[in-house]
Amino acid sequence: MITGAQALVAALKKQNVNIIFGYPGVAICPFYNELSASGIRHILVRQEQNAGHAASGYARINGRPAVCAATSGPGAVNLITALATAYMDSIPLVAITGQVSSDLLGRDVFQEADITGAAEPFTKYSYLVKDPADIPRIVNEAFYIAGTGRPGPVLIDLPIDIQQAEFDETDVPDAQHLPGYNPTTKGHKGQINRVVSAIKRAKKPLLCIGGGVISANAQNELRTLCETAGLPAVSTMMGLGALPTTHSNYFGMLGTHGHPYANYAVQQADLLIIIGARVGDRAVSAPEALGRRAKIVHIDVDPAEIGKNLGTTIPVVGDAKTVLDQLTQTGAKANCGIWMDDLDDHRRLYRPDLDPRPNGGINPKGFLRTVSLAMENDSIIVGDVGQNQTWTAGNIMMRGGKFLTSGGMGTMGYSIPAAIGAKLADPQRQVVAVCGDGSFQMSMCELATAVQHNVPIKIIVMNNHSLGMVLEYQTQQYNGNHFAVELGSSPDICALAAAYGIPSRCVTDDSQTDEAIRRLLDQPGPALLECRISPDEASR
Amino acid sequence: MKRTISVLVENKAGVLSRVSGLFARRGFNINSLAVGETEDPAVSRMTIVSDGDEHTIEQVEKQLNKMIDTLKIKRLEDSSATRRELILIKVGAGTHQRGEVIDIARVFGAKVVDISTTTLTVEHSDRPERIDLLVDLLTPYKIKEVARTGTVALEKGAGTIGYKPKKD
Numbered sequence: 001m002i003t004g005a006q007a008l009v010a011a012l013k014k015q016n017v018n019i020i021f022g023y024p025g026v027a028i029c030p031f032y033n034e035l036s037a038s039g040i041r042h043i044l045v046r047q048e049q050n051a052g053h054a055a056s057g058y059a060r061i062n063g064r065p066a067v068c069a070a071t072s073g074p075g076a077v078n079l080i081t082a083l084a085t086a087y088m089d090s091i092p093l094v095a096i097t098g099q100v101s102s103d104l105l106g107r108d109v110f111q112e113a114d115i116t117g118a119a120e121p122f123t124k125y126s127y128l129v130k131d132p133a134d135i136p137r138i139v140n141e142a143f144y145i146a147g148t149g150r151p152g153p154v155l156i157d158l159p160i161d162i163q164q165a166e167f168d169e170t171d172v173p174d175a176q177h178l179p180g181y182n183p184t185t186k187g188h189k190g191q192i193n194r195v196v197s198a199i200k201r202a203k204k205p206l207l208c209i210g211g212g213v214i215s216a217n218a219q220n221e222l223r224t225l226c227e228t229a230g231l232p233a234v235s236t237m238m239g240l241g242a243l244p245t246t247h248s249n250y251f252g253m254l255g256t257h258g259h260p261y262a263n264y265a266v267q268q269a270d271l272l273i274i275i276g277a278r279v280g281d282r283a284v285s286a287p288e289a290l291g292r293r294a295k296i297v298h299i300d301v302d303p304a305e306i307g308k309n310l311g312t313t314i315p316v317v318g319d320a321k322t323v324l325d326q327l328t329q330t331g332a333k334a335n336c337g338i339w340m341d342d343l344d345d346h347r348r349l350y351r352p353d354l355d356p357r358p359n360g361g362i363n364p365k366g367f368l369r370t371v372s373l374a375m376e377n378d379s380i381i382v383g384d385v386g387q388n389q390t391w392t393a394g395n396i397m398m399r400g401g402k403f404l405t406s407g408g409m410g411t412m413g414y415s416i417p418a419a420i421g422a423k424l425a426d427p428q429r430q431v432v433a434v435c436g437d438g439s440f441q442m443s444m445c446e447l448a449t450a451v452q453h454n455v456p457i458k459i460i461v462m463n464n465h466s467l468g469m470v471l472e473y474q475t476q477q478y479n480g481n482h483f484a485v486e487l488g489s490s491p492d493i494c495a496l497a498a499a500y501g502i503p504s505r506c507v508t509d510d511s512q513t514d515e516a517i518r519r520l521l522d523q524p525g526p527a528l529l530e531c532r533i534s535p536d537e538a539s540r
Numbered sequence: 541m542k543r544t545i546s547v548l549v550e551n552k553a554g555v556l557s558r559v560s561g562l563f564a565r566r567g568f569n570i571n572s573l574a575v576g577e578t579e580d581p582a583v584s585r586m587t588i589v590s591d592g593d594e595h596t597i598e599q600v601e602k603q604l605n606k607m608i609d610t611l612k613i614k615r616l617e618d619s620s621a622t623r624r625e626l627i628l629i630k631v632g633a634g635t636h637q638r639g640e641v642i643d644i645a646r647v648f649g650a651k652v653v654d655i656s657t658t659t660l661t662v663e664h665s666d667r668p669e670r671i672d673l674l675v676d677l678l679t680p681y682k683i684k685e686v687a688r689t690g691t692v693a694l695e696k697g698a699g700t701i702g703y704k705p706k707k708d
């Protein structure tokens with residue numbers, strides 16, 4: 001006989017889980033008690049939302065579903081923001097929550113929350129476990145669902161009595177029973193052929209790369225297709241880094257905060273091949289007009305994304321890695337030398353604003369470009385949300401590393417916990433979190449987590465003493481009526497870092513930054529660099 | 541335009557709330573939703589009548605298909621499906637009007653299943669349009685209460701929804 005909690009630990013080990021991000025409470029204590037001697041590492045975060053974000057960072061580097069855990073009621077509800085963030089960006093998570101005893105469900109007892117109900121819109125699937133003998137199968141299914149097809153978070157809600165209940169584990173199968181779940185990976189051959197002839201006929205073909213290419217780990221396949229077929233490509237923010245920034249076929253990031261030459265390419269293309277992107281409103285502002293101008297090929301593992309926001313000429317359902325490879329195998333070649341030259345001219349003529357500010361102060365764009373160049377090629381940059389996100393996404397040089405951020409949900413506070421998760425997933429790689437002073441304060445409690453568990457992430461706080469992105473919006477849309485966007489001069493961020501035991505430095509002028517960045521990256525443990533900038537700096 | 545979608549789902553807790561949540565969240569209309577067990581007790585059939593343009597209905601189908609618990613889904617065209625709805629309708633009919641109400645019921649092939657001094661309850665199963673017509677005709681008699689099941693439907697002829705359980 002074993003208990004439900006023991007079965008859960010055994011099932012997690014069977015999935016090769018060796019780390020869990022979580023925060024306990026009474027309702028999840030039976031599980032935590034078993035976890036203590038399991039050999040699975042537990043990272044105690046300081047708020048459950050950050051357990052979810054840290055697991056997200058871990059999963060994005062590790063490529064497998066990562067696990068977060070919380071107690072019932074407030075613990076579970078605190079997780080929701082992270083589940084929603086992961087859901088929007090298709091990040092595979094398995095979230096485990098404690099729940100009140102199953103005989104008390106529905107009676108509004110202390111710390112009862114209907115978490116499977118509350119999280120329904122933000123989870124790929126969820127389980128409320130009623131029988132401990134189901135645990136092996138449920139865990140097996142949860143990992144499979146989270147990690148296959150279009151990845152996403154799966155929630156397992158475990159009443160405390162189910163964790164405690166004993167059952168005879170012999171003869172308990174863990175075989176999956178998912179008759180309705182059959183994700184398609186391979187693109188339909190007829191559709192692939194239609195794409196190929198569209199490529200041949202097009203004068204101005206363009207690949208549009210989304211986060212799906214990165215979650216499918218299809219960077220190499222993408223590069224091969226671009227090079228062998230001679231296709232130009234742009235990326236969404238989530239697709240950043242799928243091609244190196246300096247690749248000759250890469251023409252930047254599209255969207256509201258993207259590169260003008262990338263948006264020009266999208267506007268001019270007569271064939272748009274969208275791969276693993278949702279065509280969200282931040283990426284493409286007028287999808288109807290686009291659909292009228294160009295032929296649209298939409299390749300996605302989730303059929304429900306195809307045609308949702310943009311009419312599609314040729315839909316292809318399949319995994320980005322497989323479909324890109326299928327396309328390369330056809331030997332298709334684009335015929336678009338003139339188009340490439342035109343795009344190249346636009347790219348060359350673009351003058352990014354990277355130079356030092358003449359009257360002192362720091363140019364955030366130039367600064368972040370320098371940060372990325374000072375880092376190793378395979379390093380990981382985790383962007384937060386706000387102006388800092390647009391500065392980071394628009395100016396970092398990707399050379400085989402990864403850029404992680406909350407794209408779909410735009411969740412402030414993502415960067416620090418996600419950086420902790422990413423660093424734990426691959427301790428060899430440099431990991432830098434870039435946030436604003438607003439987003440920093442949303443998850444600064446996790447500095448303690450980084451210290452306690454010795455996770456040597458580097459944190460850059462772009463401090464403009466304001467909620468810069470909203471301030472800028474108020475400037476533009478409300479005649480500069482700035483309201484509720486000034487954060488004041490408190491806290492002293494470096495003093496705060498010191499309180500957590502983290503070495504830090506503050507720079508205020510472009511002349512100081514090179515050396516400060518080098519020192520930051522050279523610190524053996526977690527370290528912080530505060531970069532003071534003007535609240536008047538523009539996003540673009 | 542109204543469309544009928546037949547959906548086979550796993551017969552387990554929470555499925556109905558997932559489906560109705562999906563419709564609410566994505567702004568899809570539900571005109572009616574009928575659910576019940578099929579020949580296989582592990583499988584339920586939902587018959588959903590929704591209205592919307594072609595694009596919307598396609599989205600409804602894709603989102604339903606995406607649900608893990610959905611086994612198979614098929615749109616049923618009005619011309620190629622047998623569609624039925626059951627209604628119980630209680631009308632105010634004292635001694636003077638009983639005859640008229642019974643006449644109307646008879647024209648429809650409906651049954652009078654309950655009677656009181658002041659009311660008659662009529663039961664009828666028919667195509668949804670005919671049910672609407674029956675309600676219209678009975679409206680002058682002061683309808684006290686109505687219970688309708690929503691449409692259920694099956695394909696005409698030998699065709700089925702074509703679900704083959706995969707072997708685990």
Ligand SMILES: Cc1ncc(C[n+]2csc(CCOP(=O)(O)OP(=O)(O)O)c2C)c(N)n1
Nearest residue numbers: 386387388410412436437438439467468469
């Ligand atoms: C959790 C959350 N709350 C509110 C917002 C709305 N919002 C978007 S950007 C932004 C300002 C971010 O300020 P800061 O982190 O200081 O970055 P900056 O824009 O100054 O670079 C806000 C409040 C959000 N995206 N996420």
